[in-house]
Amino acid sequence: MRWQKIARLAIAVFVIGFAIVVFLAMRQRPSAPAGGEAVDRVDPSASVESGAGEHKTFKFGKLDIDLKYAKALTYKDGRTKFVGVTLTLPDRNGRTFVVRADEGELVAPPDKPTDVSIAKLTGNVKLTTDNGLEVVSADATYDGKEGIVKIPGPVTFTRGRMKGSGVGATYDRNRDVLWLLAQAHLTVTADATGGGAVEGTSSNAGLARSDNFVKMVGSARLTADARTAEADEITALLDEKGEKIQRMELREHSRITSTGAGAQLMTARHIDMTYAADGRTLQASKLMEGAVVELPGAAGAPARRIAGTTIESVMSPDGATVTNLTAQENVQVDLPAEGETPARTIRSASLRAAGAAGQGLQNFVFEGGVDFDETRPAAGKAAALKRHARSARLIVDTKPGLGAVERADFRGHARFVDGELTAEAPRALYNIDRDELDLSPSDGDVGTGPILINPQLTVQARNIHVSPSTQRLKADTDVRSTVKPQKPAAAAPGGRGSTTGGQGQTRVPAMLKQDQQVNVTSNRLDYDGVSEATYNGNALLWQGKSRISGETIVMNNRTGNLTARGNVGTTMMLEDEDPKTKVRTLTETRASADMLVYDDAKRLATYTATGKTPASLTSAQGDMRGNRIDLFLKESGNELERAEADGNVSVKQETMFSTGKHLVYTAATDTHVLTGDPVVSVQKDEKGACKETRGTTLTYQRSTGSIHNSGMTGIAGFETKPLPACPAELRH
Numbered sequence: 235m236r237w238q239k240i241a242r243l244a245i246a247v248f249v250i251g252f253a254i255v256v257f258l259a260m261r262q263r264p265s266a267p268a269g270g271e272a273v274d275r276v277d278p279s280a281s282v283e284s285g286a287g288e289h290k291t292f293k294f295g296k297l298d299i300d301l302k303y304a305k306a307l308t309y310k311d312g313r314t315k316f317v318g319v320t321l322t323l324p325d326r327n328g329r330t331f332v333v334r335a336d337e338g339e340l341v342a343p344p345d346k347p348t349d350v351s352i353a354k355l356t357g358n359v360k361l362t363t364d365n366g367l368e369v370v371s372a373d374a375t376y377d378g379k380e381g382i383v384k385i386p387g388p389v390t391f392t393r394g395r396m397k398g399s400g401v402g403a404t405y406d407r408n409r410d411v412l413w414l415l416a417q418a419h420l421t422v423t424a425d426a427t428g429g430g431a432v433e434g435t436s437s438n439a440g441l442a443r444s445d446n447f448v449k450m451v452g453s454a455r456l457t458a459d460a461r462t463a464e465a466d467e468i469t470a471l472l473d474e475k476g477e478k479i480q481r482m483e484l485r486e487h488s489r490i491t492s493t494g495a496g497a498q499l500m501t502a503r504h505i506d507m508t509y510a511a512d513g514r515t516l517q518a519s520k521l522m523e524g525a526v527v528e529l530p531g532a533a534g535a536p537a538r539r540i541a542g543t544t545i546e547s548v549m550s551p552d553g554a555t556v557t558n559l560t561a562q563e564n565v566q567v568d569l570p571a572e573g574e575t576p577a578r579t580i581r582s583a584s585l586r587a588a589g590a591a592g593q594g595l596q597n598f599v600f601e602g603g604v605d606f607d608e609t610r611p612a613a614g615k616a617a618a619l620k621r622h623a624r625s626a627r628l629i630v631d632t633k634p635g636l637g638a639v640e641r642a643d644f645r646g647h648a649r650f651v652d653g654e655l656t657a658e659a660p661r662a663l664y665n666i667d668r669d670e671l672d673l674s675p676s677d678g679d680v681g682t683g684p685i686l687i688n689p690q691l692t693v694q695a696r697n698i699h700v701s702p703s704t705q706r707l708k709a710d711t712d713v714r715s716t717v718k719p720q721k722p723a724a725a726a727p728g729g730r731g732s733t734t735g736g737q738g739q740t741r742v743p744a745m746l747k748q749d750q751q752v753n754v755t756s757n758r759l760d761y762d763g764v765s766e767a768t769y770n771g772n773a774l775l776w777q778g779k780s781r782i783s784g785e786t787i788v789m790n791n792r793t794g795n796l797t798a799r800g801n802v803g804t805t806m807m808l809e810d811e812d813p814k815t816k817v818r819t820l821t822e823t824r825a826s827a828d829m830l831v832y833d834d835a836k837r838l839a840t841y842t843a844t845g846k847t848p849a850s851l852t853s854a855q856g857d858m859r860g861n862r863i864d865l866f867l868k869e870s871g872n873e874l875e876r877a878e879a880d881g882n883v884s885v886k887q888e889t890m891f892s893t894g895k896h897l898v899y900t901a902a903t904d905t906h907v908l909t910g911d912p913v914v915s916v917q918k919d920e921k922g923a924c925k926e927t928r929g930t931t932l933t934y935q936r937s938t939g940s941i942h943n944s945g946m947t948g949i950a951g952f953e954t955k956p957l958p959a960c961p962a963e964l965r966h
Contacts, residue, residue: 280307280315303338315339319355335359335374368392371403382406389414395423400439413440418450422458432458436468446472454484459514461492465505478513481506488521498537499528502545515553521545529556529595529636536570538636542585550591555635559595561585567598569639576610576619578639580628587636594635600628606642621702623650623662626679640667647681648673652702659684659698673698690740690791691767692716693759706763713759713769717742717752717791741794743832744871745780745806745839752777754787765792773798779822781805784830794834802830802841809873810854813904813937823853823874825863837867837875848882855899855936856906857886876900883908884963885934889918890941891963892932906934916961917941924960 277283289301304318321333336357354375361369369391375384383405390399398421400414418439422432437452447469450456454468465484473480484490488505492498503523510517521527525545528537542561550557565585571577583602589595606628610619626646632639641664644650648662650671660683661676673684674697686693688705696711709715718740742752757771766788769775773787785800798804806823827841827849841849841863848859855874861881868875879885879897885908886892894910908915912928919925929943 277307277315279309281310282306282308286318313339330364331361333359333361395425397421397423409442411440411442414438420456429459432456434468446474448472461490461516463505463507464489464491473513478511479509480513481508483507490519498530499526500545501526510551510553515551516549517551517553518548519546525561527559531570531572531637535572538570539566539568540585540636541566541568552591555589555592555594557589557591557594559585559587565600567600569636571610572638574610574613574616575638576608576621579605579607579609580630581605582628589634596632596634596636598628598630598632598636600630601626604628604644606644621650621652623648623664625649625662638667641665645676646679648679650702654689655700655702655705656687657685657698657700658682664702669701669703671700671702673700690718690765691761692718693761695759701763704763705761707759707761709759710757713754713756715754715756715759715767715769717754717767717789719749719751740791741834742777742789742791743794743796744834744837744869745808745832745867746777746871750777754789756787766790778807779805780807782830796830796832796834798830800828802827804830804839804841807872808853808867820872821854823851823865825849825851825865827863837869837871839865839867841865848884849879851877851879853877855901855904858897858899859884860897874899874901883910886963887934887936889939889964890934891916891961892934894932904936906932906936908932908934913943915941915943916957916964918960918964922960924957924964926955926957 284306286304287302287306290297300322301316302320302322303316305316307315307317309315316338317336319333319335319338322330333355335355337355339354339356354373356373359369359371359374369389371385371389372387373385375386377384383403385403388399388401389403391397398414398419400416400418402415403413404415405412415438418434418436420432420434420439424431434450434454434456436450436454439451439454440449441447442449449470450468452466454463454465456463456468463482463484465488466486467484469483469485470479471481471483472478484505484507486503488500488502490500490505490507500519500521502521502525505522506520507516508518509515522544525542527540527545527547529540531537540559540561542565543563545559545561547556547560548558549555562584565580565582567578567580567585569578569580580598580600582600582604585598585600587595587598589597604625604627606621606623606625608619608621610616612618623642623644625644625648627644629643629645630639631641631643644662644664646660648657648659650657650662650664657671657673658681659673659675660679660681661674663672663674664670665672673686675684684695684698686698686700686707686709693707693709693713693715695709695713698707698709700707742748746752752775754767754769754773754775756769756773758769760768760770767790769787769789771785773784775782775787775789782796782798782802782804784798784802786798788797790796803826804824806825807820808823809818810821811818825839825841828844828847829842830839831842832839841851843849843861848861849863850859851857851863851865853874855877858877858879860879860883862879864878864880866875866877867873877897877899881895882893883895883897884891884893885897885906892908892913892915894908894913896910897906897908899906909931911930913930913932915927915929915932916924917927927943931944933942933944934940
């Protein structure tokens with residue numbers, strides 16, 4: 235916009251005031267022309283009437299006023315009227331102003347004929363300057379006591395590409411201020427390049443020439459260079475020459491709209507705007523009270539909205555992009571939905587944003603009680619989405635110009651909620667483009683955690699990484715996890731997050747209580763977001779006295795299946811009936827192996843040795859070892875149905891130690907059956923002596939302590955053989 239030209243427009247009007255000043259300088263009534271030439275009387279009521287004349291005054295040796303007229307008439311009441319007035323006023327800067335009118339009149343009190351108080355110009359009042367300014371009005375009046383020129387009717391003015399008009403005007407000589415009183419209209423036509431057009435309207439408008447500002451008041455509207463400013467009042471502060479805008483102030487109901495670069499909309503109670511040296515390029519803006527800025531979306535996408543009590547922005551040198559922005563109090567940023575991308579709203583106490591020239595804003599720092607929301611209705615294959623996060627501070631990175639959000643970094647008491655998923659940490663880094671939420675501790679940031687809670691698990695660790703969309707997560711370093719108690723499933727939207735298992739409920743292995751939580755610790759955790767959790771590195775699972783340990787534990791909370799690998803150890807609390815008292819109690823069943831595979835549907839726990847150390851089982855039914863041990867549980871999961879051991883089997887009772895190839899223990903009959911080729915059995919008698927027996931089958935009845943051997947092979951012609959000492963397994 236070319237505000238300097240608006241200034242020149244206004245100059246054209248107030249020069250009328252200078253014309254009146256000339257009349258004030260006329261302290262003496264004019265004399266008749268030299269030579270006594272007869273004059274045709276124009277008004278018989280005039281005391282003195284003279285013909286054409288000229289009056290010049292000088293100051294400091296320079297021409298100050300040059301007045302020419304066709305006739306002069308003086309009246310008894312002190313009035314002096316000139317006909318065919320041409321007034322030439324050399325300007326202070328050397329430019330010349332010429333004022334013409336059909337008539338001019340001076341009025342002075344009868345008792346003070348030199349004290350001119352009223353001056354009037356009527357009929358085709360026109361002012362022109364040697365730099366192309368022209369002002370036209372029908373009438374003008376000057377009141378010497380007030381020092382104000384008043385124009386009662388329409389006023390027009392032009393200079394070069396600039397035009398203006400109004401109805402009624404005043405010029406305050408003392409303050410050097412011109413006002414258009416009604417229907418103010420200013421225009422500047424486009425230059426040769428097609429730019430620089432300006433159009434402004436308001437109820438009234440004023441120009442303070444000495445203070446270099448133009449003010450438009452009452453429904454003010456100014457359009458220039460694809461930008462329209464609207465307010466109850468608009469003030470343009472000009473450079474020293476009064477040609478270019480340095481600053482523009484909008485007051486009350488302020489609004490700026492643009493179809494070009496930069497913000498598309500700015501609204502506030504008040505707006506201040508700062509321009510570059512060219513007077514057209516916007517460099518900075520300050521919005522005060524109820525501030526709103528709308529920035530254009532990429533490639534026709536909906537506008538992005540920033541609101542706050544105050545907003546300040548800085549533009550790139552070419553005025554094309556916003557490079558810095560700050561907002562204070564009740565800050566809210568609205569990012570509309572695009573396709574499957576959810577709508578996002580961010581609220582905080584303050585905002586600082588920055589970006590590079592040509593790129594626009596890309597980095598945003600929100601502080602003071604940050605709230606972050608993502609919402610999307612269900613549409614097509616996309617499920618409904620509602621996420622909420624909060625923190626003390628939030629750092630957001632976007633594509634250029636507040637484009638698509640790439641990353642949201644929550645700092646201090648971070649909390650993230652997505653349906654039934656809740657996450658807390660001192661820091662939560664939300665990599666939106668990768669659908670990842672990283673929870674971690676952070677130097678200088680406080681908060682609980684990191685901790686994550688979903689329908690299946692509660693996880694605490696030094697670092698937790700989760701996909702909000704799939705709920706797949708990874709955790710590392712001091713991982714502590716809780717598997718939730720069994721409960722009926724609640725179907726999540728689109729099936730995501732459902733706790734429905736094969737039997738309609740979350741399951742843990744049957745040897746554990748389904749209505750109590752299960753605890754797991756490890757170095758690392760990998761959860762597939764649906765049902766399977768893998769714990770790696772010193773993994774330990776426990777519930778009450780029941781425990782499973784190993785280098786790796788894999789648990790499926792839909793099937794109840796479990797796998798453990800590497801130095802596996804388990805403790806199960808199973809019901810057992812004392813063969814002597816017939817009292818049923820929970821007793822420990824401890825096992826170890828290189829690998830454990832538990833099939834919940836079969837109620838089968840399989841312990842396997844993959845190295846030299848055999849699988850082992852210690853229980854109320856005795857101790858057994860073998861390359862593989864299978865425990866078959868009853869449907870309840872808390873009672874043994876049978877146990878089988880295979881390969882390099884050994885079984886130990888209080889007074890018996892036997893080895894063989896295959897062992898079956900049946901709980902219903904409380905009987906061990908050991909087979910092999912041979913079965914070697916050592917029994918210890920009441921005196922502590924041991925003897926060895928060999929055969930192909932050994933049957934041991936725990937309730938009675940009876941042993942039956944069959945298929946005796948004999949040793950050097952003997953079926954049994956006393957031993958000089960009992961084996962270590964039978965020593966107490």
